[in-house]
Structures are given as structure tokens and as C-alpha cells.
Amino acid sequence: MNILITGASRGIGSAAYGLLKKHGQHVVGHSTLGSDCLIAGDLSKPAAPRNVWDTAMDELGGRIDVLVNNAGIYEAVSDNAPDEEWHAAWARTMTVNLQAAADLSRLAVSHFLDRGGGGRIVNIASRAAYRGDSPQHWHYAASKGAMVAMTKTIARGYASDGILAFGVAPGFTVSEMTAEYLEGRGGAQIIADIPLGRVASTDEVAEVIRWLATEAPPSATGSIIDVNGASYVR
Secondary structure, X not given: OEEEEOOOOOHHHHHHHHHHHHOOOEEEEEEXXXXXXXXXXXXXXXXXXXXXXXXXXHHOXXXXXXXXXXXXXXXOOOOOOOHHHHHHXXXXXXXXXXXXXXXXXXXXXXXXXXOOOOEEEEEEOOOHHHHOOOOOOHHHHHHHHHHHHHHHHHHHHHHHHOEEXXXXXXXXXXXXXXXXXXXXXHHHHHHHOOOOOOOEEHHHHHHHHHHHHHOOXXXXXXXXXXXXXXXXXX
């Protein structure tokens, strides 16, 4: 399969990128700054999603079978921040976490339909879509809740064309971005809230992404899979 995954430079995205390649898939990854092996694209810019898509299409010989929307930001803003700061934080988070994923999904659906149907979209949401998040992250939770709704809409709208849409909702995940916090006082509180007794690893989330992207049965379309150690059960 030919696969495009955004946000592939670190964390869950990097783990999924590596695992998919290990399993023999043809994978093109993206990051904000790019690298020798990753497409560059700042998804806060309106033109970036199409540029990333077009570049990936070129690198994959004009065919993409799976889109994985993993790129996202988690930036705090106080609920009593000045209006300008509050609005800017909401606009940036919604643009990167939701609008860019929507733009890429629209391009993917169009590509899948143009070639006669068939294709998969995997959207990386969050436990916050269902449970909510901190008082500094209203916008993050809202963006991920909207991503879940978008995923289900795509699944319902295009299943008859063989286009499948899935979501993954990780809880707190250990990575290079969170290791320091987990080792401090905040880590104990997080662990206490997880019945499994530990946070998920990026490898665990990557395995769910791999399965949805390549093996999940068509009847599972529209599903959102939780990876949170039972810290939120729905």
C-alpha cells in the first residue's frame, strides 16, 4: 500500500511511520520542517495541505491508498487570556488539528473516487474528544471532538464507494515530549488515573494505526479505537 502520514518526525507519528515501513508498506511522511526523508509543510498555512498531498502523490507514483492524519499541536492558553491571545490560540489549534486534516481528507476522498473507489483514512484524535481536557486546553479538546465527528461523517458518506474512515483516541502517551513530565510530580497523578497502571507507549498506538491502515475489516469503518489503559471507558 502507498501511505501518507503527517506529523511523522516524532512521537506517535514517528513510531507509526517506522512500523508501517517495517511491514513493507510504501510510506511518505511529513513534518513541519521536513528532512531528507520527510516532506516539509507548515499545516498552519492554508496552502500547506495541498502542497503536502501533491508532493506525496509525486513521490508515490500518483497513487495514495491510505491517509493518516496524525499531525497536531497541544498548546495551552489560559481561560483568562486577553481576547487577542485567546482567539489566536483557538485559530491556530483548529487550523492545524482540524482544518488541515479536513483538507487532506477531502483530497484523499477525491483521489479515491477518481480512481473508482477504495481507500482508507485514519485520523488520530484523542481521549480528550470524549473526556475533555484541562482548563488550558478547551480548544484542543474541541478540535479532537470535531475530528471524531468528521471521521464518522466520512465513514457514513463514502462506505458504499469502499472508502473507509477510522479514528484512534490515545490517552496520555509516553514519548520524548512527555518523559520529563512523567518523571516529575505530574506523572504520579496521571498514572493513578489509569487502571492499567501505566501510560500507553507510542509503539502501542502505532500498532493500532498500522492495523487500521492495512488490515481492519471494512465493517469496522467509522470506529474510534481508544488506547488509554481504561482511563476513559465509553
